[in-house]
Amino acid sequence: MINNARRAVVLAGVLGLLAGSQAFSASAGQGAGSATGTSATARTTVVHVSGRQVPVHPNKGEYKMRGDLVGKWLVIPGETLHKSPTLFIQSGHERFNGCLDKDRNGTCEVGEPSGVMRFAYLYWASFDSDGNLLRGQCVHPVTGGDGSFTGARGVLRMVDRPVGGGEVRTTYRGRVVLAGR
Numbered sequence: 001m002i003n004n005a006r007r008a009v010v011l012a013g014v015l016g017l018l019a020g021s022q023a024f025s026a027s028a029g030q031g032a033g034s035a036t037g038t039s040a041t042a043r044t045t046v047v048h049v050s051g052r053q054v055p056v057h058p059n060k061g062e063y064k065m066r067g068d069l070v071g072k073w074l075v076i077p078g079e080t081l082h083k084s085p086t087l088f089i090q091s092g093h094e095r096f097n098g099c100l101d102k103d104r105n106g107t108c109e110v111g112e113p114s115g116v117m118r119f120a121y122l123y124w125a126s127f128d129s130d131g132n133l134l135r136g137q138c139v140h141p142v143t144g145g146d147g148s149f150t151g152a153r154g155v156l157r158m159v160d161r162p163v164g165g166g167e168v169r170t171t172y173r174g175r176v177v178l179a180g181r
Contacts, residue, residue: 045178046154047100053158053170067172070108071098075121086127094119094140100148100176113178115147125160133168136160142176151179 051067061075078092096117099108108114120143125136140156142149156174163169 043179047176047178048174049100049156049176050173051171053172063170065096065098065172066106068101068104069096069098069172070101070106071096071114085131086129087124088127089122089124091120091122093143094121113148115145115149117145117149117152117176118143119156133160133162136168136170140174148178149176153177 047068049068051065051069053063053065053073056062056064056072061077063073063075065071065073074095074097076093076095077090080088080090082089096119097115099112099114101108102112103109119140121138121140123136123138126134128134136159138158140158142152142154142156145152154174154176156172156176158170158172160168160170
C-alpha cells in the first residue's frame, strides 16, 4: 500500500513539473512582465498568480479564492488513493468561477479576465500520530475553461499549513496561460 502512496506522490511531482514547464515554455523568450506578474505575446498571456483559498463550506467542497484569483472554488473529490493514520492521498476535479483580479482590489470588474476554469488535482497530506495535520500539498493542472479562460492552461500548487486551534491556512501559487484573442 505504501508503494502506491509513493507512486502517487511521485506522479504529483511529475504532473507539477510538466505543467510548470509547459507554462514556462509558453513564456520563454518574452520580455519582462509588468508589475502585476503578466507577460504577453500576440498569442498568449502568462499570468503568475498567488493568494489564499478560504473555506466557505468545506464539507461541501466550497471555497473562495483571494489574491490574484477572485471567485468561487468547488472541489469534486474523485478517488482516495491512500488512507492511513499518517498519510492521505486523493485525486479529483475542481471548478473555479471568477476572475483574474488585475488590480487586486478583491472584486471582479469589467475588463478583467473572467469565466470558469477547470482543474484536475492530486492532494497529499501528512499527519502526526495524534491525527493532526502536519502539511498538505496539492498540484492542480488546468484542464479547460470557458469565457476568458477558454484555451487556458497552466498549473497551481497549493499548500495547507496548520495555524493553531485546528485551523488550516491554504495558499496557492502558479501560472495561468491565457490563449490569445
